[in-house]
Amino acid sequence: MPNRKPNLPTPQALPEIESAWEISVRDDPEPQELVLGLLHRGSKFALGGPSKSNKSWALLDLSLSIACGEPWLSFKVTQGKVLYVNLEIRKPFLKRRLEAIAKEKGVKINSDLDIWNLRGHAASHAVLIPQIEERIHFRNYDLLVIDPLYKLLGESD
Numbered sequence: 001m002p003n004r005k006p007n008l009p010t011p012q013a014l015p016e017i018e019s020a021w022e023i024s025v026r027d028d029p030e031p032q033e034l035v036l037g038l039l040h041r042g043s044k045f046a047l048g049g050p051s052k053s054n055k056s057w058a059l060l061d062l063s064l065s066i067a068c069g070e071p072w073l074s075f076k077v078t079q080g081k082v083l084y085v086n087l088e089i090r091k092p093f094l095k096r097r098l099e100a101i102a103k104e105k106g107v108k109i110n111s112d113l114d115i116w117n118l119r120g121h122a123a124s125h126a127v128l129i130p131q132i133e134e135r136i137h138f139r140n141y142d143l144l145v146i147d148p149l150y151k152l153l154g155e156s157d
Contacts, residue, residue: 031043032078032142033078034066034077034078034080034142034143035062035066035072035075035076035077036075036076036077036078037075038075041080041142041143046149047059055147055148056088056089056097056147056148057097057101058073059084059145059147060084060094060097060098060101060147061073061101061105062143062145063082063084063113063143063145064098064101064102064105064107064109064113065077065105066078066079066080066082066112066142066143067079067080067081067082067109067110067112067113068105068107068108068110068112068113070105070107078142079112080112080141080142080143081112081113081114081139081140081141081142081143082112082113082114082141082142082143082144082145083114083115083116083136083139083141083143083144083145084113084114084115084116084145084147085116085118085132085144085145085146085147086115086116086117086118086119086147087118087119087146087147087148087151087152088119088147088148088151089119089147090119091117091119094115094117098115114139114141116132116135123152124152124153125152125153128152129152132144132146
């Protein structure tokens, strides 16, 4: 078995060690809440469950809710711009789901929700993440949803 080194950031990219006292006296602003009490801008959120448990439906609902500023699962949200990266669902079925969710919520699909359909183009995280970063760099998204996340594993064990 080859001896592989983990992909670690260079020492220059890592922050300095801080004392708890330094942190306690500094006034760091909290990031904006996208889903009140649940999800902040710049944070990670994973939705897990068994196969066919409606995870994609829930993530599409979350995406549309934030794009429209409408509650998600009874949580208040902050309206924002969203990119939903679709790695699995065929375009016609994704469209049908999105329309069904919008109808049920009583909202119109708007330009604050972008969808990047990559079904059939899935690659490992090492290939896809840099391309996502390059494409979204100047778009100022508040939320990035990658569905399903396991598709980024590629050949990883």
